[in-house]
Each structure stands twice: as structure tokens, then as C-alpha cells.
Amino acid sequence: MIASRSAAVRSLSTVRFLEGFRTVGTGIHLRDIHEQCQGTKAPNVVLIFGWLGAHPRQLRNYTSAYAKLYPKASQIVIQCNPDLFWTTSSARSRRLKPVIDALEALHCLPSSSPAQRPARILTHVFSNGGSLQMTLLGRMLRRKYGSTPVLGSSASALILDSCPARGDLKSIKLAVRTVIRNLIGRCIVLAIVHMTHSVRFGLSLLFGKQMIMLENLQIEMWNPRILSWMGLHTPRLYLFSRKDKLISWREVAQHAETAKESGMDVRCELFEESAHVAHARVEPERYWSSIQEVWAVTAKETSEDC
Numbered sequence: 001m002i003a004s005r006s007a008a009v010r011s012l013s014t015v016r017f018l019e020g021f022r023t024v025g026t027g028i029h030l031r032d033i034h035e036q037c038q039g040t041k042a043p044n045v046v047l048i049f050g051w052l053g054a055h056p057r058q059l060r061n062y063t064s065a066y067a068k069l070y071p072k073a074s075q076i077v078i079q080c081n082p083d084l085f086w087t088t089s090s091a092r093s094r095r096l097k098p099v100i101d102a103l104e105a106l107h108c109l110p111s112s113s114p115a116q117r118p119a120r121i122l123t124h125v126f127s128n129g130g131s132l133q134m135t136l137l138g139r140m141l142r143r144k145y146g147s148t149p150v151l152g153s154s155a156s157a158l159i160l161d162s163c164p165a166r167g168d169l170k171s172i173k174l175a176v177r178t179v180i181r182n183l184i185g186r187c188i189v190l191a192i193v194h195m196t197h198s199v200r201f202g203l204s205l206l207f208g209k210q211m212i213m214l215e216n217l218q219i220e221m222w223n224p225r226i227l228s229w230m231g232l233h234t235p236r237l238y239l240f241s242r243k244d245k246l247i248s249w250r251e252v253a254q255h256a257e258t259a260k261e262s263g264m265d266v267r268c269e270l271f272e273e274s275a276h277v278a279h280a281r282v283e284p285e286r287y288w289s290s291i292q293e294v295w296a297v298t299a300k301e302t303s304e305d306c
Contacts, residue, residue, distance in 0.1 A: 017056035018063055018077065025098030027079035029056065031063065032106070033072055041299035042070045043122040043155070045108055047099075048077045051162070051277050052084065052129030061280065062124065065288060073122075076102055078137075080129035089136065096137050100144070108154075108229075110145065119154040121229055122295060126161045126277050127247065128217060134227065135220040141228040154229045157298045159291055161239045162277045164221045165251035218255060224264055233265050233301065237294045239279050239287065241271035267294060 021029040033044075046066050050059050059077055066075060076099060084092070103109045108119040125134050224232040236259060240252040249270065260266040269290045274282035 017060055019060075020067075021063070021075070021077065024102055026095050027081060028095070028098045028102075029077040029079075030102050031067075031075040031077075032102075033074045040072060041120070041155075043073045043120045043157075043295065045103070045106060045119065045121045046070065046073050046075045047121060047123040048075065049123070049125045049130030049133045050077065050079045051127035052080050053082055054079060054126065054129075054277075065280070066124075069288065069292065070122075074106055078130075078133055080133055084129060084132060092133075092136055093140055096133065096140060099137060100140065109141075119156075119229055120299075121154065121156045121227075122159070122291075123156065123227060123230075124159040124161065124291075125163060127163050128165065131160075131163045131217055131221060135217060138220075138223070138226045138228070145228055147225070155298045155301075156227075156230050156234045157294050158226075158230065158234055158236045159239065159294070160221075160236060160252075161279065162241070162244055162247050163252065164218050164255055165247040166218055218251075221255065222259055222262065224262075232263055235265045235267065235294045235297050237290060238266070238268045239271070239290070240268075241274045241276075241279055243271075243273055244276045246276040265297075 018029055018031070021031045024030045048059060048062060048066075056077070056079070059079075063075055063077060066073065078096070078099060100109065108121060123134065125131055220226065224230065224234065236256075238252055238256045240247065240249050242249050253268065253270070256266050256268050267290070269279075269286065271279045271283060271286075280287040
């Protein structure tokens with residue numbers, strides 16, 4: 001089964017804007033590094049959840065940086081399409097299934113292969129769109145593997161770029177206008193977004209249950225085991241900016257503070273001048289140094305535990 005899955009992973013088409021990657025599903029791209037250095041403390045897998053509407057050529061800035069920082073790490077890129085707001089959860093789950101298949105093929109999740117190796121997974125999430133994709137993947141993993149840790153000795157870190165925040169209909173519309181340039185397409189998507197938001201709001205009032213997607217998101221993001229290989233002591237790095245017009249920096253700071261109060265290992269980098277998901281472009285040295293520092297903490301703690 002693993003052999004056939006691996007063959008399928010390698011046989012799919014390469015990605016035009018992501019050098020060394022292959023497409024393994026709709027909006028999902030894999031850079032599979034077969035040569036693994038067993039002695040290293042670097043991550044062996046980097047998961048990247050792109051922001052709403054992010055094109056592979058935009059995400060290339062991050063995949064290239066990670067390839068330089070951790071050349072032995074495989075990478076999985078998960079795009080976030082604008083249809084996120086009206087696509088059913090089951091349809092989105094089907095799209096994300098290749099991520100689980102790829103992680104199993106890379107021996108980072110339990111599978112029928114006896115060749116499982118210690119997983120060292122760095123997860124990098126952009127904006128609320130990437131956060132929605134990650135939380136859905138987390139629910140899929142819990143359904144498949146249960147609530148117990150899938151890899152007890154795994155090292156992990158979570159990077160949160162410009163997220164999470166509650167957002168509102170106004171900020172969602174602004175995000176859609178930023179992503180979709182075509183006027184007709186933008187009007188159609190905005191109409192669908194407005195209708196979906198209104199329906200969810202009405203259902204929340206009717207049933208007294210939270211059904212607005214982005215407000216649910218903040219609650220889910222406080223789960224220390226948001227992905228099956230994470231835990232209470234998985235370091236979290238929040239990267240956000242005062243000049244972000246799409247995400248309130250105060251909401252991100254409050255989310256980080258609440259996570260810290262609940263016992264999570266939290267670090268924050270508050271930028272002063274960068275726009276939404278643009279911190280790496282404005283202050284690249286600070287941005288990437290903070291990520292390396294967080295992973296160094298992860299590697300040290302895992303080494304001491306062993």
C-alpha cells in the first residue's frame with residue numbers, strides 16, 4: 001500500500017512555480033527529499049498552509065527559504081482557494097486527504113510500513129485561510145488516529161503568520177477584493193460570501209451555537225493538540241504587524257496571551273511596518289531568525305527528553 005502510494009506521489013505533475021515540487025492533489029504540492037540525515041536535529045518535514053488565494057509563485061519565497069535553512073527536509077504546500085467559504089467541510093476534507101497520504105508515505109504518521117522514523121515537523125500557517133485548512137486537517141487526523149498522540153517522541157513547532165483573528169464580514173470582503181482582481185468574479189464571490197455569512201449568523205442565533213467560521217477558528221486554535229503530533233509544550237511563534245489591514249494585531253496578541261495563560265509555550269514577534277503576510281519581505285533577517293530560534297528550542301527540548 002505504501003509502495004503504491006509513494007509511486008503515485010512521484011508520478012504526478014511537477015509544479016511550474018515551485019522548483020522540485022510535484023502536485024499530489026488539488027492545491028497540494030510535495031517536495032520529497034529521499035536522502036535523510038539521521039543525525040540532524042533539523043525538521044524532516046515542513047508543512048506550509050498558504051493564505052487565501054496565495055499563488056505558488058508567492059509561496060515560493062517561503063519554500064526556497066526553507067530549502068536553504070533545512071535542505072534535508074521534505075516540504076508539503078497546501079494552497080487555500082477562495083471557494084473555502086462556501087465549499088462543504090466534506091469536500092474540503094477530500095481535497096486535504098493527499099496531505100495525510102503524503103505524511104504516511106514520508107513515515108511521519110502510523111501506517112502499514114514498519115519503516116517509521118522519528119518525525120520532526122515544522123508547521124507554518126498563513127492568515128485565517130491557512131488556519132482553517134490546518135484545523136480541518138487536525139480534525140481529520142483525530143478521526144483517523146484518535147485523540148492520543150500519534151508520535152510520542154516527535155519534535156514539532158507551529159509558526160502562525162498574521163493569524164488567527166476573529167475577523168468580520170468587512171475584513172473577509174477586503175480579503176476577497178485583494179485576492180480576486182477580476183471585477184465580475186469578485187462580485188460573484190462577494191455575493192456568495194455575504195450569503196454564506198448571513199446564513200451562518202442566522203443559524204447561530206437560531207440554535208444558540210457558534211456557527212460563524214472565523215469565530216470557531218479562534219477557539220480551535222487554542223487546542224494544544226491542534227495537529228496530532230503537537231502538544232502543550234509545542235512552541236508557538238506568532239508573527240504579526242500593527243500595519244496589517246486585514247487582521248487586527250490586537251486580536252492576534254490576545255490569542256497569544258490566552259494560549260500562554262493556558263500553559264502553552266508562546267513567543268511573539270510584533271512588526272511595526274509590514275502589511276498582511278508581508279513580514280518576511282520587510283524584515284527577512286528578523287523573520288527567519290525567529291523561526292530558527294523556535295526550532296532550536298524544539299530540537300533542544302526533544303534531545304533532552306530522549
